Structure formats: C-alpha cells, structure tokens
Amino acid sequence: MIYRLLTFILLVSWAGVQAQYKIDIKIKGAEQKNVQFGYYYADKQYVLKTEKADEKGKIVFQGKEKLARGLYLVMLENQMYFDVLVSDDQEFSIECDTSNLTQSMKIKGSTENAYFYEFQQEIINPVQERGKLSVRLYELPKTSDSVAIIEKRISEINTLTENAWKKYAQKSGNSFLTNLLTAFNGEPEFAYSNEVFFEHINFADSGLVRSPALNRVCKLLLARNLNANKPISIMKAEIIQLLEKSKANKEVYAYVFTHFLSFFHSFQRDGINELFVFLHDEYIAKGKTPWFDEKAQAQIKEEADVFRYSLIGSNAYNINLESLSGEQIALNTLEFEHIFVFFWSTGCGHCEEASKILRDFMVQNKTLDLAIYSVYVKEDRKAWADFVSQYGSNEWFNVWDPKNESLYKQHYYISSTPIMYVLDRNKKIINKFSGDAPIKSYLETIVKNEK
Numbered sequence: 001m002i003y004r005l006l007t008f009i010l011l012v013s014w015a016g017v018q019a020q021y022k023i024d025i026k027i028k029g030a031e032q033k034n035v036q037f038g039y040y041y042a043d044k045q046y047v048l049k050t051e052k053a054d055e056k057g058k059i060v061f062q063g064k065e066k067l068a069r070g071l072y073l074v075m076l077e078n079q080m081y082f083d084v085l086v087s088d089d090q091e092f093s094i095e096c097d098t099s100n101l102t103q104s105m106k107i108k109g110s111t112e113n114a115y116f117y118e119f120q121q122e123i124i125n126p127v128q129e130r131g132k133l134s135v136r137l138y139e140l141p142k143t144s145d146s147v148a149i150i151e152k153r154i155s156e157i158n159t160l161t162e163n164a165w166k167k168y169a170q171k172s173g174n175s176f177l178t179n180l181l182t183a184f185n186g187e188p189e190f191a192y193s194n195e196v197f198f199e200h201i202n203f204a205d206s207g208l209v210r211s212p213a214l215n216r217v218c219k220l221l222l223a224r225n226l227n228a229n230k231p232i233s234i235m236k237a238e239i240i241q242l243l244e245k246s247k248a249n250k251e252v253y254a255y256v257f258t259h260f261l262s263f264f265h266s267f268q269r270d271g272i273n274e275l276f277v278f279l280h281d282e283y284i285a286k287g288k289t290p291w292f293d294e295k296a297q298a299q300i301k302e303e304a305d306v307f308r309y310s311l312i313g314s315n316a317y318n319i320n321l322e323s324l325s326g327e328q329i330a331l332n333t334l335e336f337e338h339i340f341v342f343f344w345s346t347g348c349g350h351c352e353e354a355s356k357i358l359r360d361f362m363v364q365n366k367t368l369d370l371a372i373y374s375v376y377v378k379e380d381r382k383a384w385a386d387f388v389s390q391y392g393s394n395e396w397f398n399v400w401d402p403k404n405e406s407l408y409k410q411h412y413y414i415s416s417t418p419i420m421y422v423l424d425r426n427k428k429i430i431n432k433f434s435g436d437a438p439i440k441s442y443l444e445t446i447v448k449n450e451k
Helices: 002-012 111-139 146-172 176-185 206-210 213-226 232-246 250-266 272-284 294-308 349-364 381-390 436-450
Strands: 018-028 034-041 044-052 058-065 070-075 081-086 091-097 106-108 320-323 328-330 338-344 370-376 397-400 419-424 429-434
Touching (some): 018 034, 044 070, 070 206, 081 111, 106 111, 111 146, 146 176, 176 206, 176 213, 213 232, 213 250, 232 272, 250 272, 272 294, 338 349, 349 370, 349 436, 381 397, 419 436
Parallel strands (some): 018 091, 338 370, 370 397
Antiparallel strands (some): 018 058, 070 081, 320 328, 338 419
16 A cells, blocks of 8 residues: 555655764663663654663663654553653663652753653643543533532643643743644644644644654644535645645655645545645645655556546546446446446445435436446345345446456545446536435435426
C-alpha cells in the first residue's frame, strides 16, 4: 500500500545530522531490566534503541548522530514509560523511581526537561482530582446540591492547569517545550474560523512532527469536515490553507502533506479520491514535494491516474462483464437516460438494504428511463444468484468478473460495498454514493424532483 511507502519516506528523512547525543538515566526499580528509547511519530511510537540497565538501574543512550528535535520516550518492561524532550540540549541526565516516575523525576543538563517535569509535578494531583470529580459529577442526578460545588471545583482546577502551562511556556521562551505545551493546551475553546485557524500551532517547529500534535491537527481538520458532511470544496480550501501554514518548516510541510495524501488514498467516501488527485496534480506533478523520489512520484501518479476514472465529471470506464446467463454485457452499450452502476457483495447487510431500496424504487418509478448495471464483487456464483433472487431483480443487468480481469475494482475504486455510480446517457459520472443511507437519500431526492 502507498501508506507504508510514504511513512517510510518521512521516517528516514531526518536522519544523518552529524553531532552527538548522550542521555544518562538511572531508574530505581529497573535494575537488570531492558529499557527502550524511542520517539513519537503521528499516533504511534517507534523504538530507536534497547539497553539493559546495570545492577544500579543505570542506562546510557547515546549516538554519534544528533537526534532530531521532538518528543521521545523511555519505556520499561512493565509497560511504564516517561517522556523526554529533545531539542538543543542533547547531553543530560535523568534520575527517577518506578514507584512514582513523574514525582521522582530529577533532570540535570536540560532546562527544558526540568521545566517539563516541574509542570507535570505541579498539575498531576489537581488533574487526578478533576478526573475523580468528573466521574462523580456524571453519577450524580442533576438536581443534587453537590453538582454546583463539584462544577465550581472543576472550574478552579481548569484555571489552575491553564495558568500552569502558560507559566512554563513563558519561562521556556522560544523553545520546543513552549510550542508543545501551546499545541496541546492552547486550542481555542470554540470552532475554528479563517481568522482563528490553528493559530496555537507553531508550524515552524520540526519537533512537532515527532509528537502527537501534528497528527491531532490533521485529524481534527478531517473530522470537522467529514463528520459535518461539508462539501469537498470546503475541505479542499482548508487543506490548502493548512499546507500553506505548514510550509514554515519543510519537515512539517512534508508530514502534513503526506498525512492527507495517505488518508485520501485509503478513505472511502464521495469526493475523497478527487482530493488525492488534486494533491498529485497541484503539488507533486508541479514539483512542490521534493521529498518524494522519482519512484514514489511514479507510484503516486499511477494511483492518481486510476482514481481519475471514478471522479465525478469523468467518463465512466467501460467494463464488459459476464451476466448470470453467461452473455457479455458492456456498460457502454446501455442506452438509457440514467444508469446506476451498483457494486455489492454477499454477506453485507448494507448491500442487502441498498438492493431492496433500489428494487422498490424501480418498481415504484417504472416510467423512468433507468437501468441498473449490478456488479457482484465476489466469486461464489450460487451466492450471487441467490442474492439476486432474494434482494435484487432479474430485470437488472446482473454481471460479475470473479477474477477482476477487467480491473473494474481499480477503475471504480471498490474498497468497500455498496457503492453506486450515477451515469448520464453519455456515460459520464454525475454522482457517486457509498453506503445504503446515501443511496436511499439520493433516490428520495429523485422522487421529490419528479413530483
């Protein structure tokens, strides 16, 4: 899959900066145990090194190449871990106790890490208290006299934690710690707008690539568009806006761009493939993504060219598939005002529902000059025939290609079912729907327009 290729490209892009790092660690309770040192990337963690602590719990992680700026972590065998900031200070020491990693943490040689743990030590008890109060508040009836008292205390804790992160951000000045604290705590309370568009993120700081911060930014932009079913044009405009901001740092830009490219390659929803093609045509093809080598560019272009066949406004790719009776039926031979190209599979409840919806629609609207080119995407012929008899209609053009010899799955991007393409008489794609609910909604719209 393209996702693995793109992730690899970015993971290796920051290696090779000549310098040295050395982190001396002493962990009480980790004597003679394996300790791992790794870093955050997107929503995952990757191990760089594994060392065995000596009889006093001492480990040294070091290397001849300077570490890339970011949020790292030290992982113990019992799934305990603690975070470490890496930026300018790359030779420092850490001492802690497994009985309470955060409260026992002592840092020497790294002001940022010292402030990082002072901040955590200051808020850990209030945050734990807030968690317990939130559970208690959920359990109480709204009429309880305790509700107002608990809500007041939660508000006080919120103010305390806000003041704490702002204090340490100010103390740290222009640093990775400041940018990290602000990224996680400075998010606006209300919805974003063009005026307040991820203003709390310092896109010039490459360290945010090796932290969950940028991953959250990208996911938030996608979620607030997809969950609200906003038009693709709005999502495209916001992605362009975010990409422009991310250009403040080449590594941040590469991360943000590749996150969206990978997402639009794999996510199945109307119009999403259009955004993959857009990113290729407007950025990669125009030389705006220099981190992709020729092989990667060729692979992405190949994917984009396949997606073009299924974009709204494109001419539908002609497929010539076998019917239940054994004859070949080519899509481009159908002469109807409207053609629904319906892809479905057995063992799919949404396909069953969509088939019944289409069947009822056809029965109730016989005057429409409409044909359904119904493509079964699996290989069990008996299951196909039984499904058509139970859920579909013998009046449809029921076809299949069990070995995908026509490559219809690629040209129509069949990664899930049901999917329905709407074609006009000239075989141009005028709409596309994934799932039974969108198909039903579209058919209801047709009925309303006919009245």
